[in-house]
Amino acid sequence: MKTGPDKAGYFGAYGGRFVPETVMPALLELEEAYGAAKKEKAFRRSVDRYLKEYCGRPTPLYFAERLTAAFGGPRVYLKREDLNHTGAHKINNCIGQALLAKRMGKNRIIAETGAGQHGVATATAAALFGMKCVIYMGVEDTRRQSLNVFRMKMLGAEVVPVDSGSKTLKDAINEAMRDWVTHVKTTHYLLGSVLGPHPYPVMVRDFQAVIGREARRQIVRAEGRLPDLLVACVGGGSNSIGLFHPFLGDDAVRMVGVEAGGRGKKLGDHAARFSGGSIGVLQGTLSYLLHDRHGQIAPTHSVSAGLDYPSVGPEHSHLRETGRVEYTSVGDRAALDAFHFLSRTEGIVPALESAHAVAWLRKAARSLPKGDLVILNLSGRGDKDVVTVASGASQV
Amino acid sequence: MAGRAVLRERLASLRRDGATGLIPFLTAGDPSMAFTERAIRALDRPGVVAIELGVPFSDPLADGPTIQRSSERALAAGVTLPATLDLVRRLSGTISTPIVLMSYYNPMLRHGLDRFAKRARRSGVAAVIATDLPVEEGAPYRKAMDRVGVGTVFLAAPTSSRERVSRIAEASDPFLYYVSMTGTTGSGSDLPKDVVDRLEMIRRLIATPLAVGFGVTRPEHVKRLAPHCDAVVVGSALVAAVEREKRTVDRLGALDRLVGRLCGPLAGRGA
Numbered sequence: 001m002k003t004g005p006d007k008a009g010y011f012g013a014y015g016g017r018f019v020p021e022t023v024m025p026a027l028l029e030l031e032e033a034y035g036a037a038k039k040e041k042a043f044r045r046s047v048d049r050y051l052k053e054y055c056g057r058p059t060p061l062y063f064a065e066r067l068t069a070a071f072g073g074p075r076v077y078l079k080r081e082d083l084n085h086t087g088a089h090k091i092n093n094c095i096g097q098a099l100l101a102k103r104m105g106k107n108r109i110i111a112e113t114g115a116g117q118h119g120v121a122t123a124t125a126a127a128l129f130g131m132k133c134v135i136y137m138g139v140e141d142t143r144r145q146s147l148n149v150f151r152m153k154m155l156g157a158e159v160v161p162v163d164s165g166s167k168t169l170k171d172a173i174n175e176a177m178r179d180w181v182t183h184v185k186t187t188h189y190l191l192g193s194v195l196g197p198h199p200y201p202v203m204v205r206d207f208q209a210v211i212g213r214e215a216r217r218q219i220v221r222a223e224g225r226l227p228d229l230l231v232a233c234v235g236g237g238s239n240s241i242g243l244f245h246p247f248l249g250d251d252a253v254r255m256v257g258v259e260a261g262g263r264g265k266k267l268g269d270h271a272a273r274f275s276g277g278s279i280g281v282l283q284g285t286l287s288y289l290l291h292d293r294h295g296q297i298a299p300t301h302s303v304s305a306g307l308d309y310p311s312v313g314p315e316h317s318h319l320r321e322t323g324r325v326e327y328t329s330v331g332d333r334a335a336l337d338a339f340h341f342l343s344r345t346e347g348i349v350p351a352l353e354s355a356h357a358v359a360w361l362r363k364a365a366r367s368l369p370k371g372d373l374v375i376l377n378l379s380g381r382g383d384k385d386v387v388t389v390a391s392g393a394s395q396v
Numbered sequence: 397m398a399g400r401a402v403l404r405e406r407l408a409s410l411r412r413d414g415a416t417g418l419i420p421f422l423t424a425g426d427p428s429m430a431f432t433e434r435a436i437r438a439l440d441r442p443g444v445v446a447i448e449l450g451v452p453f454s455d456p457l458a459d460g461p462t463i464q465r466s467s468e469r470a471l472a473a474g475v476t477l478p479a480t481l482d483l484v485r486r487l488s489g490t491i492s493t494p495i496v497l498m499s500y501y502n503p504m505l506r507h508g509l510d511r512f513a514k515r516a517r518r519s520g521v522a523a524v525i526a527t528d529l530p531v532e533e534g535a536p537y538r539k540a541m542d543r544v545g546v547g548t549v550f551l552a553a554p555t556s557s558r559e560r561v562s563r564i565a566e567a568s569d570p571f572l573y574y575v576s577m578t579g580t581t582g583s584g585s586d587l588p589k590d591v592v593d594r595l596e597m598i599r600r601l602i603a604t605p606l607a608v609g610f611g612v613t614r615p616e617h618v619k620r621l622a623p624h625c626d627a628v629v630v631g632s633a634l635v636a637a638v639e640r641e642k643r644t645v646d647r648l649g650a651l652d653r654l655v656g657r658l659c660g661p662l663a664g665r666g667a
Contacts, residue, residue: 008532016533018501020458022553022578024530025560164464165454174457181458182579184555281502281528282455294476295506297454 004318009198012321014314017197018281023177026184031199033104038206043103050095051210054128055085057092059211061218061375066345071365074229074372077222078348079215079243081379088351088380089211089239090121090192096207098125101188108132108187112176114141114169114235115305116148117351117380118192123157125190133157136175138168141305148384166299169309173283193236194313197284201313208242215375216246223373230255232377233356234327235271235306237313239379244325255324257316258360260302261331267292271300272329273312274320280311287314303332303388304352306380334359339382339389351380352388399522400547403494404570406445407605407626416622416662417445419607420655421498421631422638423466424449425475429483431644438648440491443659445627446522451480451499458527460580462632465639477503477512481519488520496549498525501537509540516546523547523570531560531567538567549573549607554594558601565602571626574598575610582632584611587620595624619661630658 004011017027037043051057059080068076081089101109109126112135113119119135126133135152139161142149152159165171173196180189194201194208219227230247232240234257247253262270270276273288280289282297290298290310302308319325330338335352338359343349350358357376368374382389410417420439424432432449439447452470456463477499484495497516504512504526516524524546529537531550541548552564553575565572574595577588588594591608598606608621609629618628637650 017530018528018533019530020528020553020575021530021551021560021564022458022555022575024532024553025555025557164461165468170455174455177457178460178580182583184578279505281505283457284528289502291502291506293506294478295453295503296471296476297502 005198005202009202011201011315011318014287014317015198015201016286017284018286019197019284020181022181023184027197027199029104034100034199034203037100037103043099046099047096051092055091055095056083057210058214058218059083061215061222063222064346067342070345071362073365073370074368074374076361077219077373077375078378079211079375081211081239081377082348082350082354082381086117086121086124087383088117088121089208089242090118091124092210092242093192093204093207093238094121094125094190097188097190097203098129098131101131101190102129104188106186106188108183109190110134110136110176110179110187111190111192112136112169112172113192114172114308115384116141116145116152117306117384119157119159120148120151120155122190122192123152123155126157127155134179135159136162136172136179138162138166138172140167141169141172144305144388145384169305170283170297177283193238194241194315195236195283195285195311201285201315204238205241205245205315208238209245211239211242211377212244212246215243219373219375225373226250226253227373227375228252228254229368229372229374231258231357231361231374233258233307233353233379234312234316235260235309235353237316239377241313241315243375243377248324255326256360257325257327258356259327259329260304260307260356261329262301263332268299269301270329271302271307271309273310274327275329282311285311285314287317288312303335304356306351306353307356328360330356330359336389338362339385348378349382350378351382352385354379398545399488399494399520400545400570403446403522403547406494407570410445410626411605416625417627418443418618418655418659418662419446419448419496419627419629420444420634421448421450421629422634423452423463423470424480424483425452425470425473426466426635427469428473429475429479431647433483433487434644434648435651436487437491438652439655440493443662444493444655446494446496448496448498448525448629448631449480449484451477451497451503453500453503456500458580460582460632462582462636462639466635477507481515481521484521485519494522495520496523496525497521498527501526501529504537509537513540513544513546517544521546523549525549525551525573531564534567551575552598554578554588561598561601565604568604571605571607572602573629574606574608574625576608577611579611581610582613587611587617592620592624595621599624615657615661618658622662
């Protein structure tokens with residue numbers, strides 16, 4: 001199944017390049033460089049080598065026996081992206097883009113980060129390849145995730161706290177874009193999700209699709225057939241599209257993306273773009289968006305910083321429109337419960353982002369046929385969230 | 397005569413006279429609509445070819461700290477796109493300087509492009525600049541604006557190739573807005589060394605009237621740019637001058653003094 005994008009970067013009606021002219025030529029250059037690199041065997045081999053020997057891929061597809069027993073219906077497999085180097089799927093994309101930037105002769109890397117996972121992964125790749133690295137992070141997030149700020153600094157990155165707007169992820173992206181506009185000739189913007197202007201959504205998807213390619217091989221080896229259901233959380237949407245994409249042509253495989261339901265349905269209390277948003281343009285892409293009736297971007301809330309963003313990758317908007325993927329949401333409380341539940345049932349502490357997917361499956365499992373094969377993408381580990389959970393669990 | 401036609405004629409007349417005009421920028425509703433209204437009336441003066449009015453946006457990613465703060469103050473005062481259009485409507489007919497709206501794309505898109513275009517036309521808006529809309533994405537927007545006779549101004553940058561500049565000029569009416577430097581609004585204390593060469597290259601390439609902005613903060617900048625373009629845009633410096641004062645009368649005074657100084661280098665040129 002072909003989902004695009006077309007030449008202008010559109011997945012159906014979504015995507016495109018809504019950026020100031022100054023960076024437009026850089027996007028065209030990036031598109032061309034990426035197009036050439038992905039056709040080149042040496043580049044692909046280099047990416048694969050670092051993913052294998054440095055990141056520890058392939059990550060296991062683990063049959064969760066006690067989880068399966070607890071659910072009493074489907075057979076549940078966890079795709080263990082939490083076992084990647086740096087603790088999440090983010091590194092897959094960072095290795096690819098850092099190697100591409102090197103190939104383009106750009107030795108300065110900038111990136112945004114919310115929870116800090118993408119910032120840590122970017123700082124790691126920059127250290128690995130000897131590149132200068134600046135990470136933009138909302139002041140609010142530097143407080144919530146101070147441990148990751150230290151990690152980035154230890155890896156040699158400069159961390160710039162962003163004090164404008166809501167002081168979170170979207171403001172960090174604005175500031176990274178401002179840096180890019182200013183230093184566009186020497187700098188590569190290493191965007192962390194399937195967001196932003198073309199070619200980022202397709203490029204990040206391609207680098208993350210390793211998740212789904214591996215999972216496909218692994219499930220066929222373990223069970224002799226394809227899965228019935230794939231589940232993943234959706235913030236910008238890179239871990240979910242990474243798992244889903246290699247299965248899109250398999251019509252019998254059902255796919256569910258789980259957004260952050262936050263603390264309620266009111267605008268400002270959640271990050272459920274599909275149920276609470278409408279079409280709009282933010283930070284380079286046309287997609288579903290949480291905004292008020294005058295087009296001002298709305299504040300968002302989620303207990304999980306990685307899902308706390310007002311827009312969603314344009315390919316997801318397209319997949320929702322075609323009906324190929326179902327999207328739903330899970331609130332803070334259910335996600336926190338699932339965080340504890342998976343920790344105690346399997347001895348795996350999930351990232352709060354991934355816990356949203358666990359929470360959905362926990363509820364849906366009852367209505368799934370016995371013996372159905374499910375793959376849940378465990379996109380990251382929860383060490384970063386221990387403080388949040390310990391301090392906030394009683395308040396939610 | 398509609399706003400776009402007035403602005404076309406004003407730019408043509410500057411070109412005939414070998415003169416250059418000033419385009420001052422203010423954010424609508426910073427710190428209040430009442431102040432903006434008074435400020436625009438004060439800016440309606442010789443030497444000013446058009447007034448650029450910014451629609452505040454929650455995520456102004458092409459703007460430096462000064463205009464970001466200005467945008468935040470305006471949003472805090474409850475300013476919206478319709479409120480900005482209402483202000484233009486109150487002003488048009490009572491001032492002779494055309495008003496150009498500058499907005500990020502999402503507020504216009506959310507309003508509905510056709511609905512926005514009609515409303516802009518009725519309010520007397522001469523042209524619109526969409527900060528984050530490159531020509532590649534501009535077709536539906538241009539169609540909506542052109543249908544009602546509101547101009548569409550696109551931006552060109554130091555990174556734009558000759559081919560791109562030509563394409564941007566074709567989409568731009570009544571002028572093309574050249575971004576003097578790679579950076580956000582108001583950044584840098586000096587203009588790039590090669591800015592004059594770039595402007596001359598662009599003037600050889602296109603016949604469209606040419607305005608230059610971003611990083612133009614001092615009369616010396618205006619003096620240097622004026623012989624090589626039709627209009628000079630000053631934004632952050634004006635916003636900052638107003639920001640420094642507390643009382644309306646002092647704000648208007650600061651604005652008047654700075655605009656006077658910026659117009660100085662233009663006075664001897666043809667007009």
